[in-house]
Protein backbone atom coordinates (compact mmCIF):
# COMPACT_ATOMS: atom_id res chain seq x y z
CA UNK A 355 0.00 0.00 0.00
CA UNK A 356 1.30 3.40 -0.88
CA UNK A 357 0.03 6.94 -0.50
CA UNK A 358 1.00 10.52 -1.08
CA UNK A 359 -0.25 13.97 -0.47
CA UNK A 360 0.71 17.38 -1.73
CA UNK A 361 -0.47 20.65 -0.32
CA UNK A 362 0.16 24.27 -0.99
CA UNK A 363 0.14 25.47 2.60
CA UNK A 364 0.65 29.17 3.04
CA UNK A 365 2.50 30.05 -0.10
CA UNK A 366 2.54 33.69 -0.96
CA UNK A 367 5.38 36.15 -0.75
CA UNK A 368 5.78 38.03 -3.98
CA UNK A 369 7.77 36.69 -6.89
CA UNK A 370 10.24 39.56 -6.80
CA UNK A 371 10.77 39.18 -3.07
CA UNK A 372 11.78 35.57 -3.44
CA UNK A 373 13.82 36.16 -6.61
CA UNK A 374 15.83 38.92 -5.01
CA UNK A 375 16.44 36.84 -1.92
CA UNK A 376 17.75 34.10 -4.16
CA UNK A 377 19.84 36.50 -6.24
CA UNK A 378 21.62 37.68 -3.17
CA UNK A 379 22.04 34.37 -1.45
CA UNK A 380 22.43 31.47 -3.82
CA UNK A 381 23.39 33.18 -7.03
CA UNK A 382 20.04 32.92 -8.79
CA UNK A 383 20.60 29.46 -10.20
CA UNK A 384 17.09 29.39 -11.52
CA UNK A 385 16.14 26.07 -13.05
CA UNK A 386 14.44 26.55 -16.39
CA UNK A 387 12.05 24.21 -18.18
CA UNK A 388 14.65 23.08 -20.67
CA UNK A 389 17.59 22.76 -18.34
CA UNK A 390 18.77 19.73 -16.43
CA UNK A 391 17.76 20.35 -12.81
CA UNK A 392 21.13 19.05 -11.56
CA UNK A 393 23.97 19.95 -13.92
CA UNK A 394 22.07 22.84 -15.61
CA UNK A 395 23.17 21.57 -19.02
CA UNK A 396 21.47 23.68 -21.63
CA UNK A 397 24.12 23.96 -24.31
CA UNK A 398 22.07 22.18 -26.95
CA UNK A 399 19.30 24.06 -28.59
CA UNK A 400 16.80 21.42 -27.54
CA UNK A 401 18.46 19.45 -24.74
CA UNK A 402 17.09 15.98 -24.36
CA UNK A 403 15.55 15.69 -20.93
CA UNK A 404 14.71 12.23 -19.69
CA UNK A 405 12.07 11.14 -17.20
CA UNK A 406 13.39 10.39 -13.73
CA UNK A 407 11.17 8.16 -11.60
CA UNK A 408 10.45 9.23 -8.05
CA UNK A 409 10.99 5.65 -6.94
CA UNK A 410 13.50 3.71 -9.00
CA UNK A 411 13.54 -0.02 -9.55
CA UNK A 412 16.77 -0.58 -7.52
CA UNK A 413 15.47 1.37 -4.51
CA UNK A 414 12.07 -0.34 -4.66
CA UNK A 415 13.87 -3.67 -4.76
CA UNK A 416 16.26 -3.01 -1.89
CA UNK A 417 13.51 -1.55 0.34
CA UNK A 418 10.94 -4.22 -0.64
CA UNK A 419 8.39 -1.90 -2.31
CA UNK A 420 5.96 -2.93 -5.08
CA UNK A 421 6.25 -0.25 -7.78
CA UNK A 422 3.11 -1.43 -9.55
CA UNK A 423 0.88 -0.84 -6.52
CA UNK A 424 -1.87 1.71 -6.95
CA UNK A 425 -1.01 5.03 -5.48
CA UNK A 426 -3.41 7.75 -4.35
CA UNK A 427 -2.23 11.34 -4.58
CA UNK A 428 -4.24 13.78 -2.53
CA UNK A 429 -4.41 17.45 -3.33
CA UNK A 430 -5.13 19.30 -0.15
CA UNK A 431 -6.70 22.38 -1.68
CA UNK A 432 -9.24 20.81 -4.02
CA UNK A 433 -9.59 17.40 -2.36
CA UNK A 434 -9.08 15.69 -5.67
CA UNK A 435 -7.66 12.22 -5.62
CA UNK A 436 -5.68 11.10 -8.66
CA UNK A 437 -5.00 7.42 -8.98
CA UNK A 438 -1.74 6.37 -10.48
CA UNK A 439 1.04 3.89 -9.79
CA UNK A 440 4.38 4.54 -8.12
CA UNK A 441 5.96 3.73 -11.46
CA UNK A 442 3.95 6.55 -13.02
CA UNK A 443 5.33 9.28 -10.77
CA UNK A 444 8.14 10.82 -12.78
CA UNK A 445 9.21 14.09 -14.30
CA UNK A 446 11.27 15.06 -17.33
CA UNK A 447 13.75 17.44 -15.74
CA UNK A 448 17.03 15.55 -15.89
CA UNK A 449 19.46 15.19 -18.80
CA UNK A 450 20.33 11.76 -20.13
CA UNK A 451 23.94 11.98 -18.94
CA UNK A 452 22.87 12.62 -15.33
CA UNK A 453 20.04 10.11 -15.41
CA UNK A 454 22.11 7.26 -16.83
CA UNK A 455 25.28 8.16 -14.95
CA UNK A 456 25.57 9.29 -11.36
CA UNK A 457 21.83 9.12 -10.61
CA UNK A 458 21.64 5.50 -11.67
CA UNK A 459 24.68 4.74 -9.49
CA UNK A 460 23.07 6.58 -6.58
CA UNK A 461 19.89 4.48 -6.85
CA UNK A 462 21.99 1.33 -6.57
CA UNK A 463 24.07 2.79 -3.70
CA UNK A 464 20.85 3.22 -1.69
CA UNK A 465 21.01 -0.53 -1.12
CA UNK A 466 23.66 0.23 1.54
CA UNK A 467 21.14 2.44 3.36
CA UNK A 468 18.52 -0.32 3.11
CA UNK A 469 21.04 -2.69 4.71
CA UNK A 470 21.55 -0.21 7.55
CA UNK A 471 17.76 -0.11 8.09
CA UNK A 472 17.54 -3.91 8.06
CA UNK A 473 20.44 -4.29 10.48
CA UNK A 474 18.68 -2.13 13.09
CA UNK A 475 21.59 -1.85 15.52
CA UNK A 476 24.29 -0.85 13.01
CA UNK A 477 25.67 2.68 13.18
CA UNK A 478 25.15 4.83 10.08
CA UNK A 479 28.52 5.35 8.44
CA UNK A 480 29.62 8.64 6.88
CA UNK A 481 29.59 7.15 3.36
CA UNK A 482 26.04 5.86 3.88
CA UNK A 483 24.96 9.24 5.23
CA UNK A 484 26.35 10.89 2.08
CA UNK A 485 24.34 8.49 -0.10
CA UNK A 486 21.21 9.09 1.98
CA UNK A 487 21.63 12.88 1.83
CA UNK A 488 22.27 12.84 -1.93
CA UNK A 489 19.27 10.60 -2.61
CA UNK A 490 17.08 12.75 -0.36
CA UNK A 491 18.08 15.93 -2.23
CA UNK A 492 17.45 14.21 -5.57
CA UNK A 493 14.00 13.00 -4.47
CA UNK A 494 13.12 16.36 -2.91
CA UNK A 495 14.12 18.22 -6.08
CA UNK A 496 11.97 15.87 -8.17
CA UNK A 497 9.01 16.52 -5.87
CA UNK A 498 9.66 20.26 -6.14
CA UNK A 499 9.22 19.81 -9.90
CA UNK A 500 6.35 17.29 -9.80
CA UNK A 501 4.27 18.90 -7.04
CA UNK A 502 5.81 22.33 -6.47
CA UNK A 503 6.05 23.58 -10.07
CA UNK A 504 9.71 24.44 -9.47
CA UNK A 505 10.34 24.46 -13.22
CA UNK A 506 8.18 27.57 -13.43
CA UNK A 507 10.07 29.42 -10.73
CA UNK A 508 10.55 33.01 -11.85
CA UNK A 509 7.44 32.84 -14.04
CA UNK A 510 4.82 31.74 -11.54
CA UNK A 511 3.93 33.00 -8.09
CA UNK A 512 2.86 29.46 -7.23
CA UNK A 513 6.23 27.84 -7.82
CA UNK A 514 8.40 26.81 -4.87
CA UNK A 515 12.02 27.96 -4.71
CA UNK A 516 13.99 25.03 -6.17
CA UNK A 517 16.88 23.79 -3.99
CA UNK A 518 19.34 24.54 -6.78
CA UNK A 519 22.52 24.91 -4.71
CA UNK A 520 21.93 21.58 -2.92
CA UNK A 521 21.23 19.88 -6.27
CA UNK A 522 24.44 21.27 -7.68
CA UNK A 523 26.40 20.09 -4.60
CA UNK A 524 25.04 16.57 -5.10
CA UNK A 525 25.96 16.66 -8.78
CA UNK A 526 29.51 17.75 -7.93
CA UNK A 527 29.73 15.30 -5.01
CA UNK A 528 30.48 18.13 -2.58
CA UNK A 529 28.83 16.25 0.29
CA UNK A 530 30.34 18.53 2.95
CA UNK A 531 28.29 21.35 1.42
CA UNK A 532 25.15 19.40 2.39
CA UNK A 533 25.99 19.73 6.09
CA UNK A 534 23.61 22.66 6.42
CA UNK A 535 20.78 20.67 4.90
CA UNK A 536 17.80 20.12 7.18
CA UNK A 537 17.60 16.34 6.94
CA UNK A 538 15.66 14.42 9.58
CA UNK A 539 14.96 10.71 10.05
CA UNK A 540 12.20 8.68 11.65
CA UNK A 541 10.85 5.16 11.39
CA UNK A 542 7.75 4.59 9.24
CA UNK A 543 5.48 2.68 11.59
CA UNK A 544 2.63 1.84 9.21
CA UNK A 545 2.06 -0.87 6.61
CA UNK A 546 2.30 1.74 3.88
CA UNK A 547 5.66 1.03 2.31
CA UNK A 548 5.94 4.09 0.12
CA UNK A 549 4.39 7.48 0.77
CA UNK A 550 5.25 11.10 0.41
CA UNK A 551 4.00 14.45 1.47
CA UNK A 552 5.17 17.60 -0.25
CA UNK A 553 4.36 21.21 0.50
CA UNK A 554 5.38 24.12 2.64
CA UNK A 555 5.89 24.46 6.41
CA UNK A 556 3.04 25.22 8.76
CA UNK A 557 4.69 28.55 9.57
CA UNK A 558 7.44 30.61 7.94
CA UNK A 559 8.34 33.90 9.57
CA UNK A 560 10.90 36.64 9.67
CA UNK A 561 10.76 37.96 13.22
CA UNK A 562 7.07 38.36 13.90
CA UNK A 563 6.16 38.78 10.21
CA UNK A 564 4.80 35.80 8.31
CA UNK A 565 6.61 35.08 5.06
CA UNK A 566 5.84 33.00 2.02
CA UNK A 567 6.09 29.28 2.62
CA UNK A 568 7.36 28.66 -0.87
CA UNK A 569 10.83 29.82 0.23
CA UNK A 570 11.08 26.50 2.09
CA UNK A 571 9.74 23.46 0.22
CA UNK A 572 9.31 20.36 2.40
CA UNK A 573 9.30 16.69 1.45
CA UNK A 574 8.49 13.87 3.86
CA UNK A 575 9.14 10.55 2.17
CA UNK A 576 8.54 7.09 3.62
CA UNK A 577 10.58 4.52 1.76
CA UNK A 578 10.06 1.10 3.29
CA UNK A 579 10.56 1.41 7.06
CA UNK A 580 12.62 4.60 6.75
CA UNK A 581 11.06 8.06 6.84
CA UNK A 582 13.03 11.03 5.51
CA UNK A 583 12.23 14.67 6.29
CA UNK A 584 13.98 17.17 4.06
CA UNK A 585 13.56 20.95 4.07
CA UNK A 586 15.42 23.53 2.01
CA UNK A 587 14.93 26.99 3.54
CA UNK A 588 16.71 30.03 2.13
CA UNK A 589 20.18 30.43 3.68
CA UNK A 590 19.04 33.29 5.93
CA UNK A 591 20.08 31.73 9.26
CA UNK A 592 16.83 29.77 9.59
CA UNK A 593 15.70 28.52 12.97
CA UNK A 594 13.97 25.24 12.14
CA UNK A 595 11.46 23.30 14.24
CA UNK A 596 10.02 19.98 13.13
CA UNK A 597 7.77 17.38 14.75
CA UNK A 598 8.94 15.91 18.07
CA UNK A 599 10.79 12.67 17.56
CA UNK A 600 12.36 13.44 14.19
CA UNK A 601 16.13 12.97 14.58
CA UNK A 602 18.73 14.96 12.66
CA UNK A 603 20.48 12.65 10.21
CA UNK A 604 24.02 12.05 11.45
CA UNK A 605 26.74 9.44 11.29
CA UNK A 606 26.52 6.99 14.19
CA UNK A 607 22.72 6.91 14.29
CA UNK A 608 21.07 3.49 14.69
CA UNK A 609 17.84 2.73 12.87
CA UNK A 610 16.42 1.03 15.96
CA UNK A 611 16.78 4.34 17.86
CA UNK A 612 14.50 6.25 15.44
CA UNK A 613 11.02 7.29 16.54
CA UNK A 614 8.03 5.53 14.97
CA UNK A 615 5.88 7.98 12.99
CA UNK A 616 2.79 7.63 10.73
CA UNK A 617 3.54 7.08 7.03
CA UNK A 618 2.28 10.51 6.05
CA UNK A 619 4.32 13.12 7.88
CA UNK A 620 2.88 16.19 9.52
CA UNK A 621 4.12 19.13 7.47
CA UNK A 622 2.10 21.57 9.60
CA UNK A 623 4.37 20.76 12.56
CA UNK A 624 7.28 22.50 10.81
CA UNK A 625 8.13 26.11 11.50
CA UNK A 626 10.91 28.27 10.06
CA UNK A 627 12.07 31.60 11.42
CA UNK A 628 14.60 33.46 9.28
CA UNK A 629 16.95 35.31 11.64
CA UNK A 630 19.26 37.00 9.12
CA UNK A 631 18.27 40.38 7.75
CA UNK A 632 15.66 39.99 5.06
CA UNK A 633 17.41 41.00 1.83
CA UNK A 634 14.79 43.62 0.95
CA UNK A 635 15.28 45.46 4.24
Ligand SMILES: [Zn+2]
Nearest residue numbers: 390393449452
Ligand atom coordinates in the same frame (compact mmCIF):
# COMPACT_ATOMS: atom_id res chain seq x y z
ZN1 LIG B 1 22.30 16.81 -16.15
